[in-house]
Amino acid sequence: MTDHRWTPSENDLTEALRVHYAAPSDPGYWSALEARILAHVARGGHAEGWWSALSELARPALAAAAILVLVAGAAVVRTRQLDARNAYESVISAAPPSVETAARTSSVADGDATIDYMLSH
């Protein structure tokens, strides 16, 4: 099989465009389209059926959902920030005794115990 190449002429191109853009030829199609056009005009352009009402609500509903998600996200972030700050403040306000104090307290306690022991014996 030989692979030939050709370039369409102006006429070929025009003919191909005519085929590509050919309008339906069935008279029944045009009757049906006419009925749909008139129904569309009578409705004032609104799609029919309850689902169309839902579809019209879809965009505002999506916007509302997006706002809710943003608000919820902001609330979560705020809560986490508050928790972190509370935890930080609790750490700052209830600082553990210093090592020196702790050691001193420990040695005083040990000394008391020694004195108590010596006194009792």
Place this chain on the structure above:
Amino acid sequence: MLAPIDGATTERAIVIAAQAGSDEAFSALVRLHQRRAYSVVRAIVLSHEDAEDAVQEGFLHAHRALDRFRPDQPFGAWLYRIMANAALDLVRRRKVRDADELPDNIAIPFRDPAESGELRERLQKALLHLTDRQRAVIVLHDVEGFTHGEIGRTLGIPEGTARSDLHHARATLRRLLQNIRSTP
């Protein structure tokens, strides 16, 4: 009741009746113009389904604007301008969309099925390389037989722009449709 459309009932009379609120007259206008209206919008949108939507929207806009139409003007030109605008609006809303499939049941008068098949496929892709306006201009001119002036009025562009768009559209299609494979 509206008389049947014949030589005695002019389009002007139908338009005036429609402007007076006659649904029957408006139906007659739809019947008279829907095929051409379809062709105008089909030249602009990328699919048959979008063309149907645009025709419906176009007639809706025309119905709403009917009282502003002056009956001494050609109704078709006014209507097709509205159709073109409806189609352009639709194209803007559906910018990203694949071209529709070509109908398989229409005979294509080319040399053989192999080459016509490739031409069909490549034409479909090549049309996407044109701007919306170039595509509309070449289709309205080559397929629908509009003059440059009619195209200009329909699309709301100067006649010279229509000529220029046609030239560039043809050049682009010729460039993209070179060396099509054919298997004799």
